[in-house]
Amino acid sequence: MADSKLLKMLRDDLVGELNAINQYQAHIDEMSGEAKKTLEHIIADEKEHVAELTKLIRKIDPVESEKFRKEEM
Numbered sequence: 001m002a003d004s005k006l007l008k009m010l011r012d013d014l015v016g017e018l019n020a021i022n023q024y025q026a027h028i029d030e031m032s033g034e035a036k037k038t039l040e041h042i043i044a045d046e047k048e049h050v051a052e053l054t055k056l057i058r059k060i061d062p063v064e065s066e067k068f069r070k071e072e073m
């Protein structure tokens with residue numbers, strides 16, 4: 001698979017993870033008790049997925065990697 005196609009798919013997946021975080025957070029803000037604690041655990045997993053996808057994108061896209069490196073300084 002060409003890198004450009006792979007990157008598009010990974011960026012689409014990243015958007016999905018970010019949208020999931022926003023949706024879970026909106027629900028968490030309305031909840032309490034066990035349901036809230038469960039979604040807080042799930043949202044932490046989604047944030048890990050964002051980090052994993054971002055790491056992978058950086059490995060494939062040298063421009064993205066350089067932008068992150070520059071911002072982390």
Ligand SMILES: [Fe+2]
Pocket residue numbers: 017020045046049
């Ligand atoms: Fe996820």
